[in-house]
Amino acid sequence: DVKVTQSSRYLVKRTGEKVFLECVQDMDHENMFWYRQDPGLGLRLIYFSYDVKMKEKGDIPEGYSVSREKKERFSLILESASTNQTSMYLCASTPLRGGDPQPQHFGDGTRLSIL
Amino acid sequence: DAKTTQPPSMDCAEGRAANLPCNHSTISGNEYVYWYRQIHSQGPQYIIHGLKNNETNEMASLIITEDRKSSTLILPHATLRDTAVYYCIVRFTGTASKLTFGTGTRLQVTL
Numbered sequence: 117d118v119k120v121t122q123s124s125r126y127l128v129k130r131t132g133e134k135v136f137l138e139c140v141q142d143m144d145h146e147n148m149f150w151y152r153q154d155p156g157l158g159l160r161l162i163y164f165s166y167d168v169k170m171k172e173k174g175d176i177p178e179g180y181s182v183s184r185e186k187k188e189r190f191s192l193i194l195e196s197a198s199t200n201q202t203s204m205y206l207c208a209s210t211p212l213r214g215g216d217p218q219p220q221h222f223g224d225g226t227r228l229s230i231l
Numbered sequence: 232d233a234k235t236t237q238p239p240s241m242d243c244a245e246g247r248a249a250n251l252p253c254n255h256s257t258i259s260g261n262e263y264v265y266w267y268r269q270i271h272s273q274g275p276q277y278i279i280h281g282l283k284n285n286e287t288n289e290m291a292s293l294i295i296t297e298d299r300k301s302s303t304l305i306l307p308h309a310t311l312r313d314t315a316v317y318y319c320i321v322r323f324t325g326t327a328s329k330l331t332f333g334t335g336t337r338l339q340v341t342l
Contacts, residue, residue, distance in 0.1 A: 120274075149329070149330075151329075151330075153332075158331065158332045158333060158334070159275075159330060159331065159332040161329040161330075164329070174329060175329070206274050206275070208274075208275075208330075219265060219267075219277035219280060220277070220330055221277060222274035222275045222276070222277075223274050224272075224273050224274045225272075225273070225274045227272075
């Protein structure tokens with residue numbers, strides 16, 4: 117089975133801190149994604165990456181950056197945390213197979229609170 | 232991606248089949264139907280997907296109507312552990328494309 121591991125299930129940080137959320141997948145997937153999930157707003161894409169050192173902005177990239185130095189690891193960075201970034205953060209991965217639909221596999225999420 | 236419509240909630244007795252409907256009347260010819268579920272405090276879990284034929288795996292069956300405007304996810308013998316929010320999604324095959332979850336159906340399995 118595909119395993120997507122997020123470094124923390126729960127995290128509490130203070131306003132203005134730089135926050136790192138880590139995600140590791142063990143299936144050699146090319147594509148990795150960061151979403152946030154908020155009540156009433158569903159799942160929103162922050163950033164995704166289709167290869168090492170490659171990244172693309174999603175729908176809500178403001179206030180975030182990402183890093184993909186190794187294929188298995190995709191990090192989300194909150195440059196200066198703010199209270200409106202309190203949310204559930206979900207990492208997902210999927211292989212790159214042209215023409216063949218591949219589901220995204222998710223980690224268990226990090227519930228981040230910014231005080 | 233095409234929009235989907237699902238009932239907000241459903242109940243099912245343990246051991247019975249749970250049939251979760253989804254309408255996707257604007258689906259286009261190359262869009263697939265995917266189902267995910269999310270158990271409380273966990274990440275979404277992929278269940279099944281299909282294009283136009285019915286599909287079955289170890290978790291569930293997916294029935295897609297001939298005109299592809301609706302589909303039904305069937306959990307043949309629901310258990311308490313199947314209590315979750317179920318999301319029906321329609322999307323292209325591009326693997327780098329985002330997932331967009333609607334509000335889904337909250338399935339409550341009861342004794």
